[in-house]
Amino acid sequence: MTPFFELSDYGVVFDTPDGARHAVEDLNLTVARGETVAVVGESGSGKSQTFNGVFGLLSRNGSTRGRARLEGHDLLTMAERDLDRVRGRDMAMVFQDPMTALNPAMKIRHQLSETLRIHRALPKKRAEAEALAMIRRVGIPDAERRFDQYPHELSGGMRQRIVIAMALLCRPKLIVADEPTTALDVTIQAQILDLFRNLTAEHDTALVMITHDLGVVAGIADRVAVMYAGRIVEDAPVFALYERPAHPYTAALLKSIPRVDREASAVEPIPGRPPSLASSPKGCAFHPRCRYAKARCASERPPLEAIKNDRQVACWFPFGVTRADPSDPSIDEAPHG
Known part of the structure; x- marks a missing residue:
């Protein structure tokens, strides 16, 4: 049976004046439909770069090796226009820095509704209604007023929730969340984790959670992949890993x-x-x-x-x-x- 999402002999390499630098090497990982996999490790272990490469978001001196398949289709060999159709619709990413993930010159209304108009071909009014409903669902207070504001007018926690809402709008089959609760207080953090749980349960969505917070991992993950120096050193069910780590x-x-x-x-x-x-x-x-x-x-x-x-x-x-x-x-x- 073909895994829903699979990285095989996967690597990320950066060309530098001092030669090639392997940020990720010989990485193998599978994620099933409806499964939540946490990817953990210290800063610099290659967690974010792994999935930046999958989404085609590496810097110009970066390149990928191996295979990254979503439902059997290799994302690394896709034409750019085909990958554009997949990103946002079939797979979405919640970025670690919400300020750089949002367009500072566009109001929240336009940024969120644009996603629905492009990927689901919704008319303007319906797209805006669904976008507004989603930012309410992620816990934005006074949602109607925030809907017509620019990113710089929101707090860091609110911007983080807007980025999460944007990722959830099209109900993608795969969500990669890079430190999605870092800027949130514990109450909102719990609401967001509940939202992720409901999404995976209702829509059979696969979730990859990149995080340093091992408390978050215990509360949401089915499986944990531990990364060190660009490689996975342990992959285990969450409770087995917490009870008795092998590495x-x-x-x-x-x-x-x-x-x-x-x-x-x-x-x-x-x-x-x-x-x-x-x-x-x-x-x-x-x-x-x-x-x-x-x-x-x-x-x-x-x-x-x-x-x-x-x-x-x-x-x-x-x-x-x-x-x-x-x-x-x-x-x-x-x-x-």
Whole structure:
């Protein structure tokens, strides 16, 4: 059975004066209809660039490799006019910076209704009515007045909700949301997450949520893909990943966030920094920061391989596999989320 959305041997490369820089490399990811997949990792891990490449939104010195298929159609080989028809109608993106995603010279009314007129061929009045209904649904107060304002007249949180409304208008089959709740207070954040949940349930929409907020991940995702240095290092069902991470980087991420059931002193920052694109280490990219690294980790790059419990991991010594025997005292070394 062909996956609904699939990245195969996918990569993003930037040409620089100092040579090619691989922001994303050998990435494989599938998303089923109605599934929510969270993509997490530190800044610079390649999360946003992965999907900028899928949408054809890389900078001029950027290019893609491999395949990115939506319902069997390769987005990377599409003609520009065909991709224009797909973007906004079949797949939509909620951008991290709403100010740059909105046209500062157009009122909100025109920006939202234009999407419906182009992709769904709605007459002007109906398009405006549906657009107004959607900005009410995303929690914009005094919606009629905001509808006739320019982006600079709105707060950052309101602009974020307008961008979300724009992405939802055509009920796309795939939504990629890049840090969609960053600028929102917790009440509006909860409303937006409920909106995403309802959309995936009502319209069988696939959702990819790019985020640093592991609390958001726990509340909305079915599956989590953890990225580090341009690659996926673990892919697992959300509750399995939180209960027992298999990759040391995943475990370190979970230990680095505060939790209400743990004292503040239990929070452990990850030592060191992620590698730069210009100097990625040989072997496993995480090994210089990994307390469990062995000689093999410094010399050989581990592939992303399937292990038990519907999970994949790129690690030579994953927790719960090499240390699965409860009688083995080294099992206690495996950190839990």
